[in-house]
Amino acid sequence: MTVWDRPEPPNAPVPLDRERIIAAAVALADEGGLEAVSVRKVAARLNAGPMRLYGYISAKDDLFDLMVDEVNAEILPGEQSGDWRETLRVLAHRTRQAALRHEWLADLLGGRPTLGPHGLAVTEAKLAALDGLADIDTVMRAAETVGAYVTGAIRREIANLRAERATGLSKRDWQRDFGPHVTRMLATGRFPSLAKAVHDGTDMDAAESFATGLDWVLDAIAAKLTRPPV
CATH class of the missing domain: 1.10.357.10 (Tetracycline Repressor, domain 2)
Structure with missing residues (x-):
């Protein structure tokens, strides 16, 4: 199952959602490169526990896929x-x-x-x-x-x-x-x-x-x- 097919957790605590996770990951990468991105670091950026993120993603590669797709939105005129x-x-x-x-x-x-x-x-x-x-x-x-x-x-x-x-x-x-x-x-x-x-x-x-x-x-x-x- 791809990260886009993975449903968001039901009754997920607000304000955590996939869009905020992506934004935090992109911001970390912009500041420090890919080595600055991990599930734990993104969770810390969002003041959340790492386990909460695993309801949305399964691994760091999922973060990379989401980040690239986010930037692709900037590429398409x-x-x-x-x-x-x-x-x-x-x-x-x-x-x-x-x-x-x-x-x-x-x-x-x-x-x-x-x-x-x-x-x-x-x-x-x-x-x-x-x-x-x-x-x-x-x-x-x-x-x-x-x-x-x-x-x-x-x-x-x-x-x-x-x-x-x-x-x-x-x-x-x-x-x-x-x-x-x-x-x-x-x-x-x-x-x-x-x-x-x-x-x-x-x-x-x-x-x-x-x-x-x-x-x-x-x-x-x-x-x-x-x-x-x-």
């Missing part, structure tokens, strides 16, 4: 475009924005799909945007490809943000401190392609990089969708 590219683009950018608000989301992306109502609605929006443009297998692979890009890009960005906080070094600070080493290594001539990228490449911020990569993925999917069947 109120209105959706009739253009498949715009729909997928909006969903991708809203996912990134949600992950920047809730960094712990990056740690839970890419696993088994969430089966909560909001997660299913996000998946439905992706598939519906592509519906009728190709056979269902191609549609599913296209949605998975966009999802894989979004997950990877978000995880990298969040990892960089965490590294900056852990070391106290901004990207510019890191480049300054390690620049001499990189310069010496490039001067050996062993890495000509890397040297060209370092010296001639355009430096993009995270938002620009995400948007550019996403457009390339969507371009590739568009080419696949318009290619005549073999």
Whole structure:
């Protein structure tokens, strides 16, 4: 039985309910990451005994599932475009924005799909945007490809943000401190392609990089969708 199919306890003492449990868990994760979330810690946040929470959830994984579904409600836009590219683009950018608000989301992306109502609605929006443009297998692979890009890009960005906080070094600070080493290594001539990228490449911020990569993925999917069947 999933946590969404689990009925709330009859005659549950007010004011404890599933919505308050989710809100407390999300707040703890926003403050301290997933390691700050446990049934006991959520119960303490609500001034309740841990056993009371087990009437609503069966394990910490249930909390994670509920938290991800709660954030999926932030990802789904109120209105959706009739253009498949715009729909997928909006969903991708809203996912990134949600992950920047809730960094712990990056740690839970890419696993088994969430089966909560909001997660299913996000998946439905992706598939519906592509519906009728190709056979269902191609549609599913296209949605998975966009999802894989979004997950990877978000995880990298969040990892960089965490590294900056852990070391106290901004990207510019890191480049300054390690620049001499990189310069010496490039001067050996062993890495000509890397040297060209370092010296001639355009430096993009995270938002620009995400948007550019996403457009390339969507371009590739568009080419696949318009290619005549073999």
